[in-house]
Amino acid sequence: MRRSWVLVMVFLWVTLTSVTAMGKGAITFWLMPNAPDETHIPWLEEKAREFETQTGYKVNFEVIGWGEAWQKISVALASQTGPDVFQVGTTWNPQFAATGGLEKLDLAEFGSAEAFMKANYVSTTYKGESYGVPWFAETRCLFYNKDMFAKAGVQPPATYDELKAVGKKIVETFGEGSAIAIAGTNAWDLLHNWAIVLWAYGGDLLTPDNKQAAFNGEAGITAMKWYASLILDGLAAKACAEYNQPQADAAFINGNVAMCFMGPWNIAGIEQENPDLPYDVVEPPAGPVKRASFSGGSNLVILKGSPNKDAAKEWIKFLLTKENLVDYTKNLSHMLPAKIEAFEDPYYDTGVWQVFKKTLGYATAYPPLAVWGDIENAVVREFRNILTAVASGQYSEDTVKLYLDQAAEKVNEALARER
Amino acid sequence: MSSQARGRRAFRFILPALLCMLFVHVIPIFWGAYIAFIDLDIYTITRWMQAPFVGLRNFFTVFSPATDVGVRYLRSIWNVVYFGLVTIPAGYLIGLLVALLLNRKFFGRTLVRGLILLPYITPDSVAYNVWRFIFQARIGIVNKYLLALGLIKEPIIWLVGDRAIYAVMIASVWKGWPFACLVLLAGLQSIPQELYEAAKIDGASSFGLFRFVTFPMLRPVSATLLLLSAIWNFHAFNQFYILLGADPGKAHVPSTFILQEAFTNFHFGQGAAMSVFLTVVVLLMTVVILRVRRRGEEW
Numbered sequence: 148m149r150r151s152w153v154l155v156m157v158f159l160w161v162t163l164t165s166v167t168a169m170g171k172g173a174i175t176f177w178l179m180p181n182a183p184d185e186t187h188i189p190w191l192e193e194k195a196r197e198f199e200t201q202t203g204y205k206v207n208f209e210v211i212g213w214g215e216a217w218q219k220i221s222v223a224l225a226s227q228t229g230p231d232v233f234q235v236g237t238t239w240n241p242q243f244a245a246t247g248g249l250e251k252l253d254l255a256e257f258g259s260a261e262a263f264m265k266a267n268y269v270s271t272t273y274k275g276e277s278y279g280v281p282w283f284a285e286t287r288c289l290f291y292n293k294d295m296f297a298k299a300g301v302q303p304p305a306t307y308d309e310l311k312a313v314g315k316k317i318v319e320t321f322g323e324g325s326a327i328a329i330a331g332t333n334a335w336d337l338l339h340n341w342a343i344v345l346w347a348y349g350g351d352l353l354t355p356d357n358k359q360a361a362f363n364g365e366a367g368i369t370a371m372k373w374y375a376s377l378i379l380d381g382l383a384a385k386a387c388a389e390y391n392q393p394q395a396d397a398a399f400i401n402g403n404v405a406m407c408f409m410g411p412w413n414i415a416g417i418e419q420e421n422p423d424l425p426y427d428v429v430e431p432p433a434g435p436v437k438r439a440s441f442s443g444g445s446n447l448v449i450l451k452g453s454p455n456k457d458a459a460k461e462w463i464k465f466l467l468t469k470e471n472l473v474d475y476t477k478n479l480s481h482m483l484p485a486k487i488e489a490f491e492d493p494y495y496d497t498g499v500w501q502v503f504k505k506t507l508g509y510a511t512a513y514p515p516l517a518v519w520g521d522i523e524n525a526v527v528r529e530f531r532n533i534l535t536a537v538a539s540g541q542y543s544e545d546t547v548k549l550y551l552d553q554a555a556e557k558v559n560e561a562l563a564r565e566r
Numbered sequence: 567m568s569s570q571a572r573g574r575r576a577f578r579f580i581l582p583a584l585l586c587m588l589f590v591h592v593i594p595i596f597w598g599a600y601i602a603f604i605d606l607d608i609y610t611i612t613r614w615m616q617a618p619f620v621g622l623r624n625f626f627t628v629f630s631p632a633t634d635v636g637v638r639y640l641r642s643i644w645n646v647v648y649f650g651l652v653t654i655p656a657g658y659l660i661g662l663l664v665a666l667l668l669n670r671k672f673f674g675r676t677l678v679r680g681l682i683l684l685p686y687i688t689p690d691s692v693a694y695n696v697w698r699f700i701f702q703a704r705i706g707i708v709n710k711y712l713l714a715l716g717l718i719k720e721p722i723i724w725l726v727g728d729r730a731i732y733a734v735m736i737a738s739v740w741k742g743w744p745f746a747c748l749v750l751l752a753g754l755q756s757i758p759q760e761l762y763e764a765a766k767i768d769g770a771s772s773f774g775l776f777r778f779v780t781f782p783m784l785r786p787v788s789a790t791l792l793l794l795s796a797i798w799n800f801h802a803f804n805q806f807y808i809l810l811g812a813d814p815g816k817a818h819v820p821s822t823f824i825l826q827e828a829f830t831n832f833h834f835g836q837g838a839a840m841s842v843f844l845t846v847v848v849l850l851m852t853v854v855i856l857r858v859r860r861r862g863e864e865w
Contacts, residue, residue, distance in 0.1 A: 218829055224612055225612060227612065245609060246832070385721065386702075386703040524831065528815065534726075535726050535815075538723045538726065539723065539727055
C-alpha cells in the first residue's frame with residue numbers, strides 16, 4: 148500500500164526537480180547560424196572561455212536556425228524563460244519590443260546611439276526607446292558577371308533605366324532570361340528587393356508619420372512595373388517568378404545570369420560553389436530621385452525576465468569590442484559590423500567591401516512598428532499576386548495598381564491596430 | 567483485498583499518467599479554447615494573464631468577409647474542403663482498384679503488396695520535398711515531360727498561384743492511396759468465400775459479384791475509411807507546408823493559415839478562434855464516425 152504512494156512521490160519529485168534545475172552565474176545566448184558550424188562553434192567556444200576568465204560568467208550558447216528562430220523567441224518572450232541574450236533580425240526588433248518582453252537598454256552603456264550605423268540604431272528602437280544593440284549589418288548591392296558583361300560589350304549600370312538597357316544587350320548575346328536573376332514569390336525577403344527600387348523612385352512604404360500606406364502612389368506603381376518588366380521583357384527568366392532568394396543567387400553564382408542583387412554573405416557561397424566566377428560588385432543603381440539600399444542585419448537583445456542582466460550586458464559589450472566584432476564579421480559571418488569604429492579596419496577599404504561600406508552609409512531601415520509583420524505580409528502577398536499574374540500571362544496595365552491598392556487597404560487596416 | 571481497496575490501489579498507479587494527461591492534453595486544450603475569447607496579440611502576449619476578455623469578437627473577425635483575415639480564413643476552409651472532395655474519392659478509387667487486383671492470386675503478390683506501401687511509408691518531409699522538385703517550373707520533370715510531349719509550349723508555374731492546390735492534390739493522392747488500398751484489401755479478405763460461391767450458383771457475372779457481394783460487404787470498411795480520411799483531411803498540413811512553403815498564399819488551408827496568423831503574426835486570439843472552430847468540426851465528424859461504426863456492427 149505505502150509503496151504505491153512512494154512510487155507516486157518519487158515520480159513527481161523527479162519530474163519537478165528536472166524542471167527547476169537551473170544554474171546561476173551562467174547566461175544562455177541564442178544566435179543564428181551566422182557562419183558555417185565548423186568555424187562558428189569553435190569561435191564561440193573560445194570566446195565563451197575568454198569571457199569566463201575575464202568576468203567569471205559562463206556562457207551557454209545555442210545556434211538556432213532562422214526558420215525556427217521566430218517561433219522559439221516568441222515562446223521565450225511569452226514565458227520569459229530561455230535565453231538571457233539573443234540575436235534578432237533588425238526588422239524583428241521593434242515587434243518583439245512591442246510585446247514588452249525585451250529589456251529597455253541605454254545605448255550609452257554600449258558606446259552611444261551615434262556609435263552605430265544609423266539605420267541599425269533605428270531598427271533597435273520602439274516608440275523612441277532602444278530595446279537592442281546593433282551587432283552586424285548587411286545591405287544588398289548589384290553583383291555582375293564580368294565575363295558576360297565584356298562579351299555583351301556593356302558596363303555596369305548606374306541607373307535602373309540603364310540596367311534594362313544593359314540587360315537587353317546581354318539577352319541579345321546570351322539568350323532570354325540571362326540578364327538578371329530576381330527573387331520571386333517564394334522569397335521571404337521579397338519586400339527588400341522592391342523597397343530599394345521604390346525609394347530610388349522617390350516613393351516610400353508609409354507616410355512620414357507612419358499612419359498611412361504610401362507605396363501605392365505614382366512612384367510605387369512605376370517601381371513595381373519596373374520590377375515586373377524584368378520578367379515581362381525577358382531579362383529575367385519566367386521561372387524567377389517562383390524563386391526564393393537562394394535560387395536567384397544560385398543562378399548568378401553558377402554563372403547562368405549576368406546580374407543579381409545579393410548581400411555580402413553570398414561571397415562565401417561564391418567562394419565555395421564557384422570560386423572561378425568572374426564577378427564584381429557595384430552600388431545599387433540610382434532611380435530618378437536617388438540611390439537607395441535596404442539596411443538589414445542583426446541586433447542583440449536581452450530578455451526582460453532574465454535574472455542575469457548584468458552578465459548579459461557584459462557579454463554584449465564583449466562581442467562588440469572592436470577586435471571581436473571585426474573578427475566575427477570579417478572572418479566568420481561575412482557581414483558588415485554595425486558599429487562605426489570597426490570600419491577603421493583597413494579590410495573595409497578593399498575590394499567589394501568598400502562598395503558595401505559605402506552603400507550601407509545611405510541604407511534605410513523599415514519603420515519600427517509593432518504591426519510591421521502584418522504590413523510586410525500584406526505587401527508581399529499582393530506582390531506575389533503581381534508576380535503570379537506576370538508568370539501566368541494575366542498581367543495587364545492595371546495589374547500593379549489593382550494589387551498595390553489592395554495591399555494599401557490591408558496595410559491601413561494593420562496600421563489602425565498600432566498602439 | 568476488497569474490490570474497493572483494489573480500485574484505490576489501481577487509481578494510485580494510473581495517477582501519474584493521469585496527471586501527465588491533465589497537464590499535457592486537458593489543460594492546454596481548455597487553455598487554447600479560452601485564448602479564443604481573449605484579445606491575445608503582440609501587445610498582450612507577455613502579460614497574457616491580463617489580456618482583456620472579448621467574448622466572441624475573435625470569432626466574428628475570423629468569419630467576417632469584411633476583414634482581411636476573415637476572407638483568407640474562409641478561403642482556406644473552402645480550399646481544404648475542395649482538396650478533400652478531390653483527393654479522398656481519388657485515393658479511394660485507386661486504392662479499391664489496386665486492392666481488387668491484389669486480392670487475386672498471382673506470382674509475386676506478396677512482393678507487390680509490400681511495394682505499393684512505399685509511398686505511404688515514405689516520411690512526408692521526404693516525399694513532398696521530392697514532389698516539390700518534380701513540380702519545379704525550370705528543372706521539374708513534370709514540365710520536362712509535358713514539353714517533350716508537346717502538350718505545353720513553355721514551362722508552367724505549378725507551385726504558385728491558382729495551380730498550386732492541384733499540384734498538392736496530385737502529390738497527396740500519390741501519398742495517400744496505399745493506405746486506402748491496405749484497408750480495403752483487409753476488408754476484401756474478410757468477405758466469406760461462401761457468398762461468392764452462392765452468388766455464382768445463382769448465375770452472377772463477375773460485375774454482378776462486385777456489385778452485389780464485394781461492394782456491399784465493403785460498406786462498413788469504406789465508411790470508416792472515408793470518414794477517417796475526411797477527418798485527417800481537415801488537418802492537412804505537411805503537404806501544403808512542404809510543397810508551398812510557410813505562406814502558400816491563395817492555397818492556404820486552415821492549419822497553415824492558423825500557424826501563420828497565430829505564431830508568425832502574433833494574432834493568438836484569432837488563431838485560437840480558428841482552431842476551436844476546426845476542433846468542433848472534427849469532433850462532429852468523430853461523432854458521426856462512431857455512429858457509423860455502431861451501425862456497421864449491425865450490418
